[in-house]
Amino acid sequence: MIGFRHPPMAQGHIDAEHRIAELGDLELESGEKILGYRQSYVTHGELNREKSNAVLVCISLTGNHHRLDFLIGPGRALDPAQYFIIAADPISNGLSTSPSNSAHQPGMRFPRFTIRDMVASQYRLLTRQFGISHLQTVIGASMGGMQALQWAVSHPLYPRTCVAMTPMAKTSAWSVMVTEAARSCLMADPAWNGDGFSAEPERGWRAYSGLMTALLSRTPLALAEFLPDCAETHIWFEKIHAQNRANGFDAHDYLYQSWAYEAHDVGATAGFGGDTAAALASIEARTLILAPPLDLFNPAEAARSAAAGIAGAQFVAIPSVQGHQAATSTKPDDAAFLNRVIGEFLAKT
Secondary structure: OOOOOOOOOOOOOOOOOOEEEEEEEEEOOOOOEEEEEEEEEEEEOOOOOOOOOEEEEEOOOOOOOOOOHHHEOOOOOEOOOOOEEEEEOOOOOOOOOOOOOOOOOOHHHOOOOOHHHHHHHHHHHHHHHOOOOOEEEEEEEOHHHHHHHHHHHHOOOOEEEEEEEOOOOEOOHHHHHHHHHHHHHHHOOOOEOOOOEOOOOHHHHHHHHHHHHHHHOOOHHHHHOOOOOHHHHHHHHHHHHHHHHHHOOOHHHHHHHHHHHHOOEHHHOOOOOOOHHHHHHOOOOEEEEEEOOOOOOOOHHHHHHHHHOOOOOEEEEOOOOOHHHHHOOOOHHHHHHHHHHHHHHHHOO
């Protein structure tokens, strides 16, 4: 495995020891294998003697194990004094085995995978590395929330509770077009040769920043709150584009993660024959789903629909104009709301 580059620490990130689990060849749903799979993760807190206090944090598209750090800490929803928290980097985020760092299957030689394959890699981590047979909760936002719901379908007796922020049980047509547009931004760059990127697609990443970070991750009201005029808007765009590039996410990794993201449907889980409603109805974990009124990436209607399909699930609207960014620490009020609501939900376990 080629050495990976950890993104720079940012304000609010928790500086926990970064760990790698050697999990061997990972067989995928397709029958292909990721050779020599290495699972990246960090932990917070201590696993108790009964191994009954584990929490799995699932990570979003292009995200890493710092994605939900704003929920972790004393007095927050995920208190390390109470829980053993495992934040597991998903396949193809540049930290776990990915097209950008695989010695055996680099670049476009990497096999396609699914969100269920991400869950399978995490299950292997929990069972083989830690001997954990149950989770107190599985939690995530965006693609992390989609993994959380998939966990509750694939392993209905494993997580006692499931918390999914801005998720979809089945990727909407809108979200498919969003990821298609984002890939098109990257592939329009001269560095794309039809079978991979020959260099960093700088122009492509700039277009991606405009589409994904500036527009679809927020709402018009969110931008209006802090961008008073044209000049300030252009300055802000340059700032967020520079931050994106400092994180150094690889274009090949984005292609593969976005393909998994857009193809997702819990109904495609073995035994459900493509029936999304039946898969949701099979969930036994006590479930909390949260979404803002408007989300221009993962439509809020998808989150509401998922909650309606799960027996006893609780849906909570995040009172925010931030759109998809509502499930982040972008606004302190949103972070405080999520910590309070999720903390109260978990306290009832």
